[in-house]
Amino acid sequence: DSGVTQTPKHLITATGQRVTLRCSPRSGDLSVYWYQQSLDQGLQFLIQYYNGEERAKGNILERFSAQQFPDLHSELNLSSLELGDSALYFCASSARRGQGGNEQFFGPGTRLTVL
Amino acid sequence: GEDVEQSLFLSVREGDSSVINCTYTDSSSTYLYWYKQEPGAGLQLLTYIFSNMDMKQDQRLTVLLNKKDKHLSLRIADTQTGDSAIYFCAERSSGGYQKVTFGIGTKLQVIP
Numbered sequence: 001d002s003g004v005t006q007t008p009k010h011l012i013t014a015t016g017q018r019v020t021l022r023c024s025p026r027s028g029d030l031s032v033y034w035y036q037q038s039l040d041q042g043l044q045f046l047i048q049y050y051n052g053e054e055r056a057k058g059n060i061l062e063r064f065s066a067q068q069f070p071d072l073h074s075e076l077n078l079s080s081l082e083l084g085d086s087a088l089y090f091c092a093s094s095a096r097r098g099q100g101g102n103e104q105f106f107g108p109g110t111r112l113t114v115l
Numbered sequence: 116g117e118d119v120e121q122s123l124f125l126s127v128r129e130g131d132s133s134v135i136n137c138t139y140t141d142s143s144s145t146y147l148y149w150y151k152q153e154p155g156a157g158l159q160l161l162t163y164i165f166s167n168m169d170m171k172q173d174q175r176l177t178v179l180l181n182k183k184d185k186h187l188s189l190r191i192a193d194t195q196t197g198d199s200a201i202y203f204c205a206e207r208s209s210g211g212y213q214k215v216t217f218g219i220g221t222k223l224q225v226i227p
Contacts, residue, residue, distance in 0.1 A: 004157075043203060043217045043219065045217070103148075106159065107157050
């Protein structure tokens with residue numbers, strides 16, 4: 001158990017819909033990362049937050065957005081869903097910069113299926 | 116930008132050694148990582164190496180780093196069926212927010 005929790009575990013929805021994925025980082029971790037894993041694209045970095053502020057953006061579509069709240073949990077919002085958005089979405093957290101190797105601890109993922 | 120490449124698939128017989136290779140482009144990498152993803156689970160850090168090291172050994176795992184060629188490898192000795200998983204190489208850059216870039220993952224299949 002990494003200490004990172006994600007809900008829901010599975011999500012099935014239709015094209016055009018909007019969903020919210022939730023992540024609670026490990027206690028004390030300030031950074032939260034979101035990744036998308038699909039069979040054809042591998043693991044793609046979407047976005048990172050650090051202590052409530054957006055730190056870096058990767059291959060995140062404009063239809064997707066995220067935020068990190070004062071209690072450090074994060075939400076990833078996916079809107080106008082398309083079939084190609086079906087994937088595993090992982091959240092990861094890491095400690096403050098400068099602590100060791102800055103290992104990222106991954107949650108179990110949310111499997112999104114868009115029908 | 117940073118790029119990390121790895122082969123998609125490796126098949127080995129139980130008891131043999133597995134070697135998973137990775138190349139990266141960022142010459143300013145500070146740490147290089149190997150993560151393991153078992154079926155239905157998230158990624159879990161296996162080991163990491165600081166960029167000023169050539170080798171790191173941890174029980175059955177040996178990590179070799181050739182910084183000149185930007186090549187990283189993970190050797191698993193006496194590979195077991197429980198080692199079947201996807202292995203991700205990742206590198207952490209030194210600049211800015213120290214972004215971590217992951218490879219696409221190598222699926223290791225261990226044949227009994």
